[in-house]
Amino acid sequence: MRGYGLALSGTDSRCFVPAMPPIFSPRRASPSVGNSQVLFPKSTRNPSLCVRAKAAVVNEALVSDAVEISFYDLLGIPESGSMAEIKQAYKQMALKYHPDVSPPDRIEEYTRKFIKVQEAYETLSDPRMRALYDRDMLGGLHLAFSARRRGNNEEMEVKSGWKSLWQDQLSGLRRRSMNKDSGASMSWGARMRRQRDELNDDEDEV
Amino acid sequence: MAEPIYTVASDSETTGEDRSAPIFPEIAVGIDIGTSQCSIAFWNGSQVELLKNTRNQKIMRSYVTFKDDTPSGGVINELSHEYDMLSGAAIFNMKRLIGRVDTDPVVHASKSLPFLVQTLDIGVRPFVAALVNNVWRSTTPEEVLAIFLVELKMMAEHQLKRPIRNVVLTIPVSFSRFQLTRVERACAMAGLQVRLMPEPTAVALLYAQQQQQQAVHENMGSGSEKIALIFNMGAGYCDVAVSATGGGVSQIKALAGSPIGGEDLLQNTMKYLLPNVESIFSHRGIDEIRRMGLLRVATQDAIHKLSFQSSVQIDVNLGNGSKLCKVLSREEFEMVNSEVFEKCKNLVNQCLHDARVGIDDLSDVVVVGGCSNIPKIRSLLMQKSKKKALYEGMNPLEAAVSGAALEGAVASGIADPFGSLDLLSIQATPLAIGIRADGNSFIPIIPKNTTMPARKELVFTTVKDNQSEALIVVYEGEETRAEENHLLGYFKIIGIPPAPKGLPEITICMDIDSSNMLRVLAGARLPGAHHPATPFMEVKMPTVDDGHGWCAEALHGKYGAAMDLVSLQKKS
Numbered sequence: 001m002r003g004y005g006l007a008l009s010g011t012d013s014r015c016f017v018p019a020m021p022p023i024f025s026p027r028r029a030s031p032s033v034g035n036s037q038v039l040f041p042k043s044t045r046n047p048s049l050c051v052r053a054k055a056a057v058v059n060e061a062l063v064s065d066a067v068e069i070s071f072y073d074l075l076g077i078p079e080s081g082s083m084a085e086i087k088q089a090y091k092q093m094a095l096k097y098h099p100d101v102s103p104p105d106r107i108e109e110y111t112r113k114f115i116k117v118q119e120a121y122e123t124l125s126d127p128r129m130r131a132l133y134d135r136d137m138l139g140g141l142h143l144a145f146s147a148r149r150r151g152n153n154e155e156m157e158v159k160s161g162w163k164s165l166w167q168d169q170l171s172g173l174r175r176r177s178m179n180k181d182s183g184a185s186m187s188w189g190a191r192m193r194r195q196r197d198e199l200n201d202d203e204d205e206v
Numbered sequence: 207m208a209e210p211i212y213t214v215a216s217d218s219e220t221t222g223e224d225r226s227a228p229i230f231p232e233i234a235v236g237i238d239i240g241t242s243q244c245s246i247a248f249w250n251g252s253q254v255e256l257l258k259n260t261r262n263q264k265i266m267r268s269y270v271t272f273k274d275d276t277p278s279g280g281v282i283n284e285l286s287h288e289y290d291m292l293s294g295a296a297i298f299n300m301k302r303l304i305g306r307v308d309t310d311p312v313v314h315a316s317k318s319l320p321f322l323v324q325t326l327d328i329g330v331r332p333f334v335a336a337l338v339n340n341v342w343r344s345t346t347p348e349e350v351l352a353i354f355l356v357e358l359k360m361m362a363e364h365q366l367k368r369p370i371r372n373v374v375l376t377i378p379v380s381f382s383r384f385q386l387t388r389v390e391r392a393c394a395m396a397g398l399q400v401r402l403m404p405e406p407t408a409v410a411l412l413y414a415q416q417q418q419q420q421a422v423h424e425n426m427g428s429g430s431e432k433i434a435l436i437f438n439m440g441a442g443y444c445d446v447a448v449s450a451t452g453g454g455v456s457q458i459k460a461l462a463g464s465p466i467g468g469e470d471l472l473q474n475t476m477k478y479l480l481p482n483v484e485s486i487f488s489h490r491g492i493d494e495i496r497r498m499g500l501l502r503v504a505t506q507d508a509i510h511k512l513s514f515q516s517s518v519q520i521d522v523n524l525g526n527g528s529k530l531c532k533v534l535s536r537e538e539f540e541m542v543n544s545e546v547f548e549k550c551k552n553l554v555n556q557c558l559h560d561a562r563v564g565i566d567d568l569s570d571v572v573v574v575g576g577c578s579n580i581p582k583i584r585s586l587l588m589q590k591s592k593k594k595a596l597y598e599g600m601n602p603l604e605a606a607v608s609g610a611a612l613e614g615a616v617a618s619g620i621a622d623p624f625g626s627l628d629l630l631s632i633q634a635t636p637l638a639i640g641i642r643a644d645g646n647s648f649i650p651i652i653p654k655n656t657t658m659p660a661r662k663e664l665v666f667t668t669v670k671d672n673q674s675e676a677l678i679v680v681y682e683g684e685e686t687r688a689e690e691n692h693l694l695g696y697f698k699i700i701g702i703p704p705a706p707k708g709l710p711e712i713t714i715c716m717d718i719d720s721s722n723m724l725r726v727l728a729g730a731r732l733p734g735a736h737h738p739a740t741p742f743m744e745v746k747m748p749t750v751d752d753g754h755g756w757c758a759e760a761l762h763g764k765y766g767a768a769m770d771l772v773s774l775q776k777k778s
Contacts, residue, residue: 087431091455095630099659099720100617111659111720118657188401188721189617192234192372196619 236610241442292499379463
C-alpha cells in the first residue's frame, strides 16, 4: 500500500490520505482494533467500554505504526464521549506518549504520536471543530480533515513525490536529531532517563 | 550506543561514600534565580525540600560582589551590611540584563542601579562593570549568572554529597529564544546541563501535584479537571499562566509575560520621593553610588512596610546635607505605580482570553513571587477573578523552585511509591515564531501557546518574476511588524526555478523537538513538480550571535525587497 511508512511522520494528516480506505492492515493487532478502521464506527463501537480499557487497546495500534485511525480511536473514547472524557483521555495519553515520560529509546516515535494525540484533542475539545470533524467522518472523509481545516485544497498533491520527499526529509531530520544520543541535541529528559536506565543495568550485572 | 559524556555511577563510587547506601542516579535539582532572590530545591525521596546556606537561609540574595578581585555571590558571601551590596562592587538584577541589547528600555531602566550599565544605543550588548578598588571592572550578565550558579552547585554538592550536573532552571515567560541561549551559556560555564522551565509552569506543576495528592487522599480517583490562573510577579518579571490540571497532568493553555516587577515599583517610588533622582546620580562618583544605595534601601524598606500598614515614615540622610523626610501612604504608592498595576491586569486579561477560559471556569487563583504580598496585586486578582480568596496551598516564595525540583525528579524517571511523581507538565510556546513576509509583516508559523513538541508549516511564494532567491528571516514575538520582534536568524533559499511571480511554492516548516530545539526547514518547487528544485535547507535556530537587531536592517539595506516572500493565497 502506498506510503504507510510515511503515515506518522508529521502532524499533517494530509499525507495520511490513502488512495482508498485501509480496510485491512496486515499488522493489525486485534479485531477490536480492526473495528476502528471502519469509516462508520458508530455501528461497531461499544460505547459502554470504559475509557481506560479502550485506550489500552488503541495504544497497541498506535505503536504498531501502520494503522490510520479516527481521532476518537486515537484518544480511545466513544464518539458520544463527553468533554470530560476527552480531557481525561488526552491526559492519560499524554502521560504515556509525552517525550518527558516516554522511554528514552522511543522518544522519536512517541513524540510523533503525542503530536497526533494533541491534534485529536485540539479538534475534539473545540465544539465547532468537533462538529465539522463529525460531519466529515459521516461522509467518509475524516482522514482529510486536517487538510480541510487548514484551508488548503491539496489532498491530490499528497500523492506527489514532493510530499513524500518532504516528509522523508522531516522524519530524517527527527531521526538524526534523536540518534546523536550523547550529544547536546538529545532531549534533556531522555538523557537523564537513559542515564538512569544504564545505571540500573549496571546494578543488575553486579 | 554511545556513552554519555558523563556518568554518575563511577563518580559516586570514587567518592568512597558509604557503600551500604544505594547508588541513586542523579536527580536533577530545581533552581530559581530571580532578579532579586534565589533558591535551590531537590527531591529528597518523598518530597521537595529547599536547601539552606550556612546562614540557614532558604531564600538568598541574587548578587555577585567583585571585591578584592575574587568574585563571590550571595549564596556563601555574608554582607556585613546591606549597604555593602550597594557600594558599586556588587552586580545584581542580572536577570533583567541577560541577553538584552543596549537599545532595550529594560537595559536603560537598569542604568540607575548602583553599578555601571553603559549603553551606546546601537543595538549591541551593554557594558556592565563593577567598582573594584576605584576601577570599573567589566563583566557580563552571563559571567555573573555563572558565578552564582557555581556557588549554588557547590553548596548543593556539599550538602547532598553527590555531584550536581543536571538542573531545571526557571525563567521568565517573556524571555526570547535568544535570551535562553545566553542563560544556557551561563549554565554551561558553570558545568551544568539545564532544562529551562517558565516560572508559572513550574508553579502549575506544583499545583498539579497538590491537587493530585488531595484527590488521592479524598479517594476521588483522578478527579475532574481544574483550571488555575497562576500569577507570578517578582522583582524583574511578571508572568501569567492558565493551566488545566487533572490526573497529575498540568497542561499549559496560555502564557503571558512582561519585564515588569518590583524593580519598576521601586524605581517609580524613588522618582516620586526624589524627582531629580536621575540627575543627582548621573556621574557615578563613589559618593553618588553610596547615596543612590541609601535611597534604594530606604525605599525598598518602605514598600515592604506598605504591604502591612497604610503609611510609612521615610527618613534617610543622603549626605551632602541633603535629607529626605517624608510620609508615604499606600494610596500614593498605588497612584505612582498605577501603570505597572494596569499592565499586570492586561497580562491577566490577555492570558485568560488566549486560553479561552471564562472567569467562572477558574477553580483557583494562585499568586506567587516577591510581589505577591502587595495588597493592590491581591485585590486586583480577586476582583478580576471574582473570588473572595486566593489559593493558600503554597509558599509564594518557594513555589517556583519547588515546581522546578518536581520537574527534575519527574524527568529523571524517578518513581515514587505513593504516586507523588506521577506528574507531567505539558508546555506551550510563550511566543509565536514565524518569518518576515508580505512586505514587512511578521507571519507566525508556530503560533503563541502551541503545545510542544510541535511542527507546523506554511507555504509562501515569490514577489518578482523569475525570482531565484528568497531570504528567510526568522523572528519570535507577538508584534505585527517584523522588526519589532526578536530576531532569531536568517538564511537564503537559492535556485528557485524560473517562473512568473506568485507561482513557485516555498514551504517553510518549523519544528520544536522534545528538547525545545527549534529547526526551520525550507524547500522550493513549482506546483505539480515531483521533485524539489534544490536541496532542502535545514537550519537550527537561533543563529544570531548577539541578538543584533540591526542584522535585519543591514539585510534590508543591502537587498531591499529583491528577495522577499509573500504568503501563498489559498486557492478557493
